[in-house]
Amino acid sequence: MKGDLAKIGVADIVKALALIGKSGKLSIRSEGRRGTIYLKSGNVISAEDGRLRGEDALYSLAVRERGYFEFEPALTLVDQNIRIGSESLFIGLSSQVDRYKYMLLHSPKLDDRLLANVTAAQAQYDKETQRILRLLNKPLSLREILRQSPYSRILTLEIISQLYAKHAISLAGKTETIPSDEREQEAEDAEKASLETSLKTLSIGEVVQILVLIHRNGRLTATWDDRKGDVFVEHGNITFATVESLEGLGAVYRLLTWKDGYCKFFADVAPESQNIQKNIESIFVEGIDILAKFNKFMDEFPSLDAFIDVISVTGQEEINEKEAAILKTINQHETLNDVITHSPYSDVETLEITAKLYAQRMVGLSKGLRGQQQVDYDKEAEDLLKDLL
Known part of the structure; x- marks a missing residue:
């Protein structure tokens, strides 16, 4: 995960x-410097910023307003230099x-300039x-000055404020103008994702x-191969979602099952309409249950990319309407994901029915070589569906 410090702060x-x-x-x-913060099971255990270590380094990094952050979940062995509890640490x-x-x-x-x-x-x-005076x-x-100082940004700024109040330092010349190439870079950065x-x-x-938790509003766009979905977050709730043919809660629950792909968050982008009314807590409670199933x-x-085929529909007198519909969908598409995407039922219900048909050997996995069926399964499934209706 990576993001822009101008849009999402370190703290x-x-x-x-x-x-x-x-x-x-x-x-x-x-601003030409690098720092690191290490977490273990939700606890901040170490921080480094130049010569600074521990809480001083963490506080120094927390006030950076330009630059980028990147999070890597793999934790290497580091010397613990922060031992304060999370609650006290975050208050500080x-x-x-x-x-x-x-x-x-x-x-x-x-x-x-000073x-x-x-x-x-x-x-x-x-x-x-x-x-600090020698720098000046x-x-x-x-x-x-903040960049070159060997001290934390907070201590450096405190010293500068005191010196400025005592008239020990003064303004020297006009305010520096931002070079045109930097202005162009800032304009480009404004259009980039805040987090990805x-x-x-x-x-x-988790995203x-x-x-x-950080009170951001905007659009989260997720892609996985040729699949694409959008989730809009506003004032702590999901207000709109769409993915493939689904909209609303169904889209949210499908996106929660994605285990691969990439997502980007664009701040302060609002949806044109709202298709979700449920609060975020209820969505996550239901989402956890759906994900488990x-x-x-x-x-x-x-x-999900496994190729699936209808093997046989003959002699199955106990087949019901939903199973017939899933058989037809399987026959019309190639992969398990295609079946889920085009099924008239929810993702979990589609998988449940498909798993049952698979256990009954009515459908099976193939190597992707289609078009070799000797039976018109599409017609068979259509006839079964008509009989049931």
């Missing part, structure tokens, strides 16, 4: 990964982020302040949980 993504109990490494790339994290934002409001702008006024009187300051022997933007992931790394259900019936088959 938000760390909290969300922790709350859904994930383990892995969260890498942060921001929120406090530090709020403090940083407050100081930004009362400091020079990030692209304002210059020290007291180079001859630096001895009166502590070592940290002296080091020549004009530097606040953004560049392989569904082998995170399921669609939706993350979006709800789906996986149970899928144990009968090698994969």
Whole structure:
């Protein structure tokens, strides 16, 4: 999973990964620097940011507003340097982020250039302040100072704010303008996905949980080969969903069964209409039950891409209307996924009926060589359906 820090902050993504109990490494790339945060079973256990370690590193990374993050679920052995409980850690994290934002409001702008006024009187300051003042022997933007400082961004900004209030530093020249190529890059980034992931790394259900936890609205687009679906999240609920021929809750439940593919989230995109009224808690409760049943019936088959054929429909007097309809659907399509997609019934019910027909040897798996049937099974299934009706 990866995303844009300008759209989803470090603090938000760390909290969300922790709350859904994930383990892995969260890498942060921001303004030429790299940092890492490690989680184990939903607990933040380690953080590194340049020379910083532990909570200082975590708080420093949490206030980064430019760059990208990437989460890898594989957890390597690391030295634990954070031992505080998650609840206390997140309270501190929120406090530090709020403090940083407050100081930004009362400091020079990030692209304002600053210059020290007291180079001859630096001895009166502590070592940290002296080091920051030495950086300001020549004009530097606040953004560049934060980048070059050996201290956390919060401590650096605190020092700058104090020096600025005491008139120990002053503005030097005009605010730097953003180069045209950077403006073009920012325009391109605005159109990119806020978050994207392989569904082998995170399921669609987990991605939706993350979006709800970090209070994001927008469109989640999922693709798997030639299949495509959309889920819209608004104010903590799923309000619209569609995938292949399904819409509404049926689409959500089908997407929850996807174990492969890729999804992207585009923030602040609203649907034209609403086809889901149920709250998110009820959807997930039902979704868990449906997913369990789906996986149970899928144990009968090698994969959704398995080729399936009608073997025989003769001598089956006990066949019912739904079974006849599924036999017809199987005969008209090639793979198990095709059958599920074009079935008039829900995914779970279709799988349940297909598994029953498979157990009765009325259908079987093939190697994909179709067109060799000696019997017109389509006509047989059609006749059976007519008889039942």
